[in-house]
Amino acid sequence: MNIRQNLALKFCLIVASLFLLFGLSLFYFSSSYRASEFAIRMKNRGTTVVNLLTDVKQIDNNLLNSINADTKNALFNETISVFDQNNNLVYSDTKDSTNNKIEIETCSFQYSVNDKQFKVVVSAFDKYGQDNIRNLKIILTVGLLLAVLVSYVTGWLFSGLALHPISKIITDAKEITMSKLNVRLNEGNKKDEIAQLSITFNKVLDRLEKGFEMQRAFVSNASHELRTPLTSITGHIEVTLKKERNTKEYIELLESLLNDIKGLSKISNNLLDLALATTDVGALKLRNVRIDELLFSSREKLLKNFPAYKANIAFLTFPEDESRLTIFGNEPLIESAFFNLMENACKYSDNMSVDVVFMANEEDIELRFKDKGIGIPKNELSKIVEPFYRATNARSLPGSGLGLSLTQKIIELHKGLIQINSEEGMGTEILIILPIIRA
Ligand SMILES: Nc1ncnc2c1ncn2[C@@H]1O[C@H](COP(=O)(O)OP(=O)(O)OP(=O)(O)O)[C@@H](O)[C@H]1O
Numbered sequence: 001m002n003i004r005q006n007l008a009l010k011f012c013l014i015v016a017s018l019f020l021l022f023g024l025s026l027f028y029f030s031s032s033y034r035a036s037e038f039a040i041r042m043k044n045r046g047t048t049v050v051n052l053l054t055d056v057k058q059i060d061n062n063l064l065n066s067i068n069a070d071t072k073n074a075l076f077n078e079t080i081s082v083f084d085q086n087n088n089l090v091y092s093d094t095k096d097s098t099n100n101k102i103e104i105e106t107c108s109f110q111y112s113v114n115d116k117q118f119k120v121v122v123s124a125f126d127k128y129g130q131d132n133i134r135n136l137k138i139i140l141t142v143g144l145l146l147a148v149l150v151s152y153v154t155g156w157l158f159s160g161l162a163l164h165p166i167s168k169i170i171t172d173a174k175e176i177t178m179s180k181l182n183v184r185l186n187e188g189n190k191k192d193e194i195a196q197l198s199i200t201f202n203k204v205l206d207r208l209e210k211g212f213e214m215q216r217a218f219v220s221n222a223s224h225e226l227r228t229p230l231t232s233i234t235g236h237i238e239v240t241l242k243k244e245r246n247t248k249e250y251i252e253l254l255e256s257l258l259n260d261i262k263g264l265s266k267i268s269n270n271l272l273d274l275a276l277a278t279t280d281v282g283a284l285k286l287r288n289v290r291i292d293e294l295l296f297s298s299r300e301k302l303l304k305n306f307p308a309y310k311a312n313i314a315f316l317t318f319p320e321d322e323s324r325l326t327i328f329g330n331e332p333l334i335e336s337a338f339f340n341l342m343e344n345a346c347k348y349s350d351n352m353s354v355d356v357v358f359m360a361n362e363e364d365i366e367l368r369f370k371d372k373g374i375g376i377p378k379n380e381l382s383k384i385v386e387p388f389y390r391a392t393n394a395r396s397l398p399g400s401g402l403g404l405s406l407t408q409k410i411i412e413l414h415k416g417l418i419q420i421n422s423e424e425g426m427g428t429e430i431l432i433i434l435p436i437i438r439a
């Protein structure tokens with residue numbers, strides 16, 4: 001059932017229940033009013049008969065019967081019986097009712113005239129009252145059916161009118177495809193709920209468009225980064241193959257190829273890690289990892305890759321309690337974050353060394369990666385975490401601009417914090433705070 005039918009049906013149900021409630025109470029009060037009014041009329045007839053019986057001395061039953069038969073006030077199928085104190089029947093004008101279907105009503109009461117007590121029993125059929133009630137029943141039933149019909153139709157029309165803007169949004173939204181992400185929904189009066197929905201949807205589209213744009217730029221940057229070393233490799237091989245070379249030249253070629261291939265494999269590893277760090281935490285293999293151990297293992301890897309680099313690790317606090325050194329995280333990703341920070345510090349400083357200061361607090365672990373290198377120009381500080389961005393003063397050194405953005409993603413993934421302080425020509429300090437989250 002769609003919303004329109006649902007609304008129309010609910011509206012119809014409300015109107016019908018109101019009408020039913022109103023009809024039932026009207027019917028109930030009319031019925032009880034009729035019954036009590038008819039009882040009064042029967043009582044009046046009874047008292048008139050007793051009055052005649054006692055007031056008029058000469059009257060006898062036959063005469064009274066014929067008077068009663070003529071009276072305008074007589075009731076349909078009326079039967080009146082009067083008993084004296086000793087329960088003897090003193091008057092009766094019983095008429096045999098042949099019609100069994102009619103509802104005869106009876107009313108009995110005590111009545112005293114001139115100190116004489118009478119018991120009067122009157123029964124009759126309230127023809128007009130019952131007819132009225134029957135008519136009322138028909139009117140109410142027809143009214144109820146009409147109310148149901150009219151309320152369903154009006155409910156259907158009104159909900160159609162109210163939902164029209166939503167149908168419009170649906171039609172417009174169908175136009176939006178991957179290649180037409182710049183299309184936006186009409187924001188109408190910018191105030192009502194539907195306009196708010198369009199505005200929110202448009203904001204989502206803005207973000208999506210931006211995201212797609214970034215992804216497109218990322219892919220083109222990534223392929224450019226991969227193409228450059230590949231072109232260089234091809235060029236080197238082609239030039240070398242032009243004529244026969246001596247062993248020294250071949251060794252030189254292989255060394256340069258090895259360098260390019262190392263660069264390529266680093267880029268592709270970084271890209272893979274970036275893809276991994278951008279996925280949902282739930283999809284990652286997380287376990288309890290010792291941060292101090294990861295710091296040492298990444299230092300080892302760094303020195304193996306770059307034997308000229310120096311990395312000093314200093315512990316400001318080193319708790320006895322092992323759990324204060326442990327966080328719940330992804331081992332290879334954290335290791336690669338530490339590696340990137342240490343590599344940057346050494347790569348961008350003349351002394352090729354980094355100082356890492358480790359501090360374990362109650363709730364988190366703080367790590368500072370300090371160098372006395374070229375620093376980062378102030379106006380470029382915010383950009384260096386963007387994938388592929390490299391500061392102007394660093395472009396003469398090798399790199400693809402992926403390491404820091406990957407590091408930031410990894411830290412964010414572990415609900416941590418990264419803060420970069422740098423002064424051009426003086427050095428850089430990168431602070432990492434990793435909260436101790438346990439499984
Ligand atoms: N310790 C540092 N000192 C000076 N500049 C830095 C430092 N760390 C990062 N930067 C700047 O930030 C930029 C981005 O760093 P990032 O690690 O992402 O890329 P990269 O080092 O150029 O390449 P790679 O992908 O190989 O790491 C660098 O190009 C450099 O300009």
Ligand SMILES: [Mg+2]
Pocket residue numbers: 340343344399402403404
């Ligand atoms: Mg780097």
